[in-house]
Amino acid sequence: MYIPPPHLAQGKKSYTNAYNDILSAFRRSPQTSASSVILLVAPDVDSLCAARMLASLFKQDDVLYRIIPVSSVQELQSVKDELATYAELHTLLLVNMGNFIDLPTPEWFGEFDLGVSIHVIDSSRPRSMANLFYPGENGERVVLWDDGDAGKLVDLRKAWETLEFEPLPDSDDDSESEDELSDEGDVEEDGEDGEEDGEDDDARPANGKRKSTDGNGKARKRRKTQKPVYRVTRDEVYQYKQKLNKYYYAGTSYGQSAASTIYILATVLERVDNDLLWLAILGLTFQYTTARISRDTYEQQHTVYHDEVSRLNPIFSNTETSHSLNSLNPDDLSVRPTDELRFMLFRHWNLYDAMYHSSYVASKLGIWKEKGRKRLTGLLAKMGFSIPQTQQPYSHMDMDLKRALVKKLDDVAPEYGLVELSYPSFMRCYGYHSQPLSAADAVESINALMDFAGGARLEIEMEGHRHGGEWFGGGKLWEAVGYEKEITSAKSTMGTNGPENAQGNGNDDGDDEPVALEWWKKNFWSAYDSLTDIKRLREALRLAMAIHKSIIRQGTSIIDKQDIRTMRNHRVVVLTQGPDLVLFHHPGMLTRLALWLIDALRDRIPATVAVGRNKRRDLPFIVACLNESKGTYVVAGIMASPEFGDVRRNTFATNFLNASQATNTSIQHTSFNTNIVEIDEKDLKPFLEVLCA
Amino acid sequence: MALPVPLRDSVTPHELEMIASQQLIEIVPLIAMERTAFISGAYGPLRPPSKAKIPLWMAVNLKLKKKCHIIPPQWLSVEHLQDRLAQEVANPDAFSDLPFRFTEISKVLLDVASDDLENPDQIRTLLKDLREARQAKSREGLRHLDHSELGLTGLTSMEINEIRPFFVQSMSLLTKLARNTEATT
Numbered sequence: 001m002y003i004p005p006p007h008l009a010q011g012k013k014s015y016t017n018a019y020n021d022i023l024s025a026f027r028r029s030p031q032t033s034a035s036s037v038i039l040l041v042a043p044d045v046d047s048l049c050a051a052r053m054l055a056s057l058f059k060q061d062d063v064l065y066r067i068i069p070v071s072s073v074q075e076l077q078s079v080k081d082e083l084a085t086y087a088e089l090h091t092l093l094l095v096n097m098g099n100f101i102d103l104p105t106p107e108w109f110g111e112f113d114l115g116v117s118i119h120v121i122d123s124s125r126p127r128s129m130a131n132l133f134y135p136g137e138n139g140e141r142v143v144l145w146d147d148g149d150a151g152k153l154v155d156l157r158k159a160w161e162t163l164e165f166e167p168l169p170d171s172d173d174d175s176e177s178e179d180e181l182s183d184e185g186d187v188e189e190d191g192e193d194g195e196e197d198g199e200d201d202d203a204r205p206a207n208g209k210r211k212s213t214d215g216n217g218k219a220r221k222r223r224k225t226q227k228p229v230y231r232v233t234r235d236e237v238y239q240y241k242q243k244l245n246k247y248y249y250a251g252t253s254y255g256q257s258a259a260s261t262i263y264i265l266a267t268v269l270e271r272v273d274n275d276l277l278w279l280a281i282l283g284l285t286f287q288y289t290t291a292r293i294s295r296d297t298y299e300q301q302h303t304v305y306h307d308e309v310s311r312l313n314p315i316f317s318n319t320e321t322s323h324s325l326n327s328l329n330p331d332d333l334s335v336r337p338t339d340e341l342r343f344m345l346f347r348h349w350n351l352y353d354a355m356y357h358s359s360y361v362a363s364k365l366g367i368w369k370e371k372g373r374k375r376l377t378g379l380l381a382k383m384g385f386s387i388p389q390t391q392q393p394y395s396h397m398d399m400d401l402k403r404a405l406v407k408k409l410d411d412v413a414p415e416y417g418l419v420e421l422s423y424p425s426f427m428r429c430y431g432y433h434s435q436p437l438s439a440a441d442a443v444e445s446i447n448a449l450m451d452f453a454g455g456a457r458l459e460i461e462m463e464g465h466r467h468g469g470e471w472f473g474g475g476k477l478w479e480a481v482g483y484e485k486e487i488t489s490a491k492s493t494m495g496t497n498g499p500e501n502a503q504g505n506g507n508d509d510g511d512d513e514p515v516a517l518e519w520w521k522k523n524f525w526s527a528y529d530s531l532t533d534i535k536r537l538r539e540a541l542r543l544a545m546a547i548h549k550s551i552i553r554q555g556t557s558i559i560d561k562q563d564i565r566t567m568r569n570h571r572v573v574v575l576t577q578g579p580d581l582v583l584f585h586h587p588g589m590l591t592r593l594a595l596w597l598i599d600a601l602r603d604r605i606p607a608t609v610a611v612g613r614n615k616r617r618d619l620p621f622i623v624a625c626l627n628e629s630k631g632t633y634v635v636a637g638i639m640a641s642p643e644f645g646d647v648r649r650n651t652f653a654t655n656f657l658n659a660s661q662a663t664n665t666s667i668q669h670t671s672f673n674t675n676i677v678e679i680d681e682k683d684l685k686p687f688l689e690v691l692c693a
Numbered sequence: 694m695a696l697p698v699p700l701r702d703s704v705t706p707h708e709l710e711m712i713a714s715q716q717l718i719e720i721v722p723l724i725a726m727e728r729t730a731f732i733s734g735a736y737g738p739l740r741p742p743s744k745a746k747i748p749l750w751m752a753v754n755l756k757l758k759k760k761c762h763i764i765p766p767q768w769l770s771v772e773h774l775q776d777r778l779a780q781e782v783a784n785p786d787a788f789s790d791l792p793f794r795f796t797e798i799s800k801v802l803l804d805v806a807s808d809d810l811e812n813p814d815q816i817r818t819l820l821k822d823l824r825e826a827r828q829a830k831s832r833e834g835l836r837h838l839d840h841s842e843l844g845l846t847g848l849t850s851m852e853i854n855e856i857r858p859f860f861v862q863s864m865s866l867l868t869k870l871a872r873n874t875e876a877t878t
Contacts (some may be wrong), residue, residue: 060758270723271759330814 002132002144004151005261006268015265018119018143019057022091025117026063031088037065038086039093040079042672043524044588045286045446047096049279050121050258052531054093056275057266069524070097072671084112092118096258097672102130104138117141121258123287124672125149126248129160147256156247159240166232251639251649252674254292259283260301274335274428277308278439279531281335281426285439286447288423291595294647295423302424309335309426330432339406340425340440344548347441348541351397351405352380352390357548359599364417368556368600379416383408395435430534437537445537448544449527450520451588520586547589550580555596564601566619567692573597574633574684575625584625585634587676594623594638602640620652622691624684633684636676650675659691703858706797709850713797714750720761749798753805763806768792769799771812774819781826788827788847796824796851831856838863841871 006014026036037058041051051067058065070076076097083089092109099122103109109118114137122144131144132153144150263280266272284305288298313334343361346354355361355376365379366372380390384404389397409421427438530536558564558573565572575584584590598621624635637652653674660667665683670676679687715733722739729737736747744764747755755761767773768791780789792798799820807813831852834845843860 060760062758273759 001134001140001142002146002150005145005147005264008148008151014268015145015261016268018145019265019269021117022119023061023063025090025115029088029090033088034064034066035086036088037063037091037093038083038089039065039067039095040070040076040097041067041524042096043069043071043450043520044096045443045450045527046123046257046259046283048446048450048524048527048531049283049286050095050262052528053259053262053266053276053279054095057262057269057271060271067528069521071520073101073669076101080108090116092116094118094120094122096122096124098122099124099127099131099144100674102128103142104130104134109142110138114138114141117143119143119145121145121261123254123257123261123292125253125255126250127153129156129244133157133160135161145261147261149255153247156243159243162232163237163240163244249651249654251651252653253647253649254287256301257283257287272308272312274312274333275532277305277312278335278426278428281305281439282443282446285425286443289440289443290447290591291647298423305426306337306424309337332429332431335426335428336436338425338427338438339422340438341406341409341422342420345441345444345541345545347394347435347438349545350391350393351385352376352387354394355380357545357552359596360421361418362552362596363600363602368559375416379412382415383412434534434538437534441541442537444544445540446527446530447588448547449530449540450523451586451592452523452543452547452583547583550583551589551593551596554578554580554584554593555600558597559600564597569619570622570637570692571601571619572622572688572692573624574688575623577626581625581628585627587634587636587671587673590623590625590634590636590676591638591673594621594636597621597623598638598640622652622688624688626681627678631681632678633681634670634676634678635684635687638675655691659687662690663687704854706851706854709794709854710797710801711750713794713850714753714801715748716794716798717746718749718752718766718798719744719746719764720752720755721764722755722761724755724760749801753801756805763802763809765802765806765810766792766798768795769802769810769816771815771819774816774823778819778822778826781823781830785830785833788830788845790847791823791849794850796820796849827852838867841868 003009003013003015003018006016022037029036039051039054041047055065055067068079070079083092098118098120101108103118103120109116112118118141120131120142127144127150130139131142132150133139134142257280259280260283263272263276266276284298284301287293288295313336343351343354343358346358356367356373361367361376362372365375367376377387377390381387385401389401394402406422409418413421425439427436428442429436526536530540554575557578558575563573575581584593620640621638622635623638624633626633635656637650637656639648639650639652656667656675656677660677660679663683663686665679665687667677667679667687670678721744722741724739725741726737726739728735731751733748736751737745739745739747739761752761752763756763768777777789777791799816802810803813803817810816827848831845831848834843837843838860843864
């Protein structure tokens with residue numbers, strides 16, 4: 001079942017009731033331990049923020065809880081098996097996962113004790129009908145926290161219920177309806193085995209039509225029951241199926257972020273403060289900067305948060321130059337509105353680098369060519385920034401230049417085609433601990449902490465070490481503070497055991513397995529810590545910059561080598577070599593590379609392809625990256641949008657499934673994003689051919 | 694324990710803090726509570742938005758769960774403390790009048806409820822200045838150390854606790870010396 005948000009509830013159950021149910025279940029159960037309330041959290045910034053907000057709400061209510069990070073559907077399966085053995089479990093909260101999985105079915109959580117309630121706070125759409133409308137106690141205990149969308153799905157509800165539970169005209173026995181049930185269930189599930197999809201559904205009404213007439217059906221039924229009355233006609237069945245298919249196969253998109261949902265809960269409970277507000281802002285900014293929601297949605301939500309900020313931080317109301325804000329006093333932890341520029345992390349390295357590495361500017365100016373770089377310096381010169389000034393770290397730039405930056409950009413940039421360079425956002429002060437940090441920068445550094453694949457070695461540039469710097473320093477390798485990488489220690493042991501090389505190799509391979517499983521969990525926890533530790537967050541900014549540099553490097557080399565093959569329906573890039581290949585094993589990084597390429601190529605039609613009748617600019621992108629150690633390719637499919645700031649629904653989930661079924665290959669989903677799959681090396685070519693045909 | 698040897702026989706600051714937390718303080722509750730019996734006594738009822746007096750330990754607990762707002766006591770304000778500081782500096786012989794447990798209470802309130810105070814950073818600097826001024830005066834008191842009596846009016850509990858072991862031991866030593874000199878004469 002789903003619960004509406006408080007402003008749409010009108011007396012029905014809503015977020016607060018669900019939350020109070022959790023509290024009362026916790027307080028009255030005799031066997032209460034740390035495993036009574038468990039949060040399963042997906043590894044992205046939005047769910048991290050939502051989990052943190054829930055954690056502080058629970059802590060204030062003296063509820064013991066446990067957070068378990070889960071990265072993919074397979075992992076969810078194994079965690080679920082483990083959870084089935086916990087006797088004292090009575091509340092499960094799934095954050096940013098579970099919308100598309102049939103939770104009440106026996107395959108997932110249907111077998112769990114009925115006292116266990118399952119709350120799903122997920123921003124991805126579409127949703128599985130079973131989660132929303134499953135009847136009975138089993139369905140009642142699965143609670144989806146909705147943001148107002150589910151109210152519009154009423155006609156789909158009728159369709160689904162009919163298909164599930166009514167005896168259908170073209171069924172030869174009762175087991176057919178069960179097939180329908182499993183059919184719907186299979187259609188939504190991400191799995192490795194080939195499953196039936198729309199083609200089978202279409203075949204069924206056809207079968208029904210080909211089957212004997214009603215007379216024969218009636219004759220059969222007369223043997224079992226007296227008077228069969230079909231309340232549904234075959235046409236209606238067909239229509240219902242079409243409706244459901246249209247809903248499911250329209251593609252994936254994102255609704256309200258999980259952090260916003262928890263923030264609404266906290267508002268109704270009247271327990272909001274600046275920390276919760278900041279985390280909710282981070283969730284929203286994450287959705288916008290990773291192109292999950294469009295500019296319009298972002299602006300709608302932004303106004304809501306703007307009001308909240310002024311409500312909770314009444315001191316600062318006049319808007320002066322927002323780029324040179326300082327904290328008012330040592331205890332100042334307030335949040336302030338500001339205008340954010342589209343340059344990546346521009347307050348933390350010099351202006352030239354920031355513009356160079358931003359995908360928007362890169363595409364408009366054509367940065368990867370020498371000519372483009374000249375244009376960039378030309379643009380900066382026109383704005384009145386001398387070259388040495390732009391090479392200075394931002395904090396050392398002249399004050400008047402900083403103040404004039406936004407204004408000058410708005411004046412000069414349209415000449416180069418750069419419009420809409422800024423968007424409204426927020427920043428947070430940290431007293432005298434450090435400079436104020438903007439929301440976009442915070443999202444970048446948390447994302448970097450989580451996306452950084454284990455085993456990759458990145459050089460981080462230290463401040464002042466450019467061009468040899470003071471101590472001839474280049475950079476130093478990134479080491480997560482407090483979380484040593486086992487790989488480096490394993491390598492060192494291998495070095496010391498000289499004569500026992502064979503054994504050392506064996507040990508290393510043995511160590512690799514548990515290390516490979518654990519690195520993303522370590523990243524998760526270090527990102528979780530950094531949400532409240534400003535020092536860690538600032539250190540991670542350097543990591544984010546290094547990651548950006550590597551993305552740019554890879555992207556420019558792809559464009560230079562013209563590695564992009566344009567097929568009829570898609571553009572394909574296959575990465576098999578490069579210095580930073582290990583980084584792109586992570587689905588998040590691969591997505592970012594794809595987004596960068598989309599932005600970079602938006603206005604440029606490759607000269608090698610003849611301009612056809614259909615708009616080439618809208619071609620979806622497929623990026624594949626080779627993972628040599630595992631012998632697989634990680635493939636990500638991203639939709640391209642014609643305008644910057646627009647998003648389209650992502651239909652790759654079904655495309656991938658169709659292709660894998662057609663070529664009889666097995667694909668695995670490595671994350672909860674259905675547009676990213678992992679496939680064997682040898683299967684890549686046939687898979688791509690079918691996909692793009 | 695991490696305290697130096699002379700302080701180990703006396704009360705630790707944490708214990709003093711706990712003793713001070715029994716004092717009643719005024720709050721504005723955000724939740725309702727009936728008159729409840731605790732070990733130290735019955736407190737309540739809490740009816741928002743009217744104020745209530747509850748012990749400091751309970752106020753701190755509620756504050757951490759965001760269930761109340763603490764109203765700082767009268768003397769924990771910038772004007773009051775500035776006033777006292779001026780008095781301290783003006784009279785080098787006497788201590789100004791401050792609540793007996795002001796150090797503990799102000800520490801607890803600054804840690805937990807600094808958003809309920811006005812200008813917490815200024816209060817912090819004023820408290821530090823007060824401490825230094827009074828410390829200078831107690832050091833002066835050393836000069837007047839006698840074997841029989843010593844008058845230091847207006848010292849607060851933390852300060853007393855600080856000097857107690859040393860003064861007690863030195864006074865007993867002085868008594869012994871005095872007895873010896875009397876015996877010999």
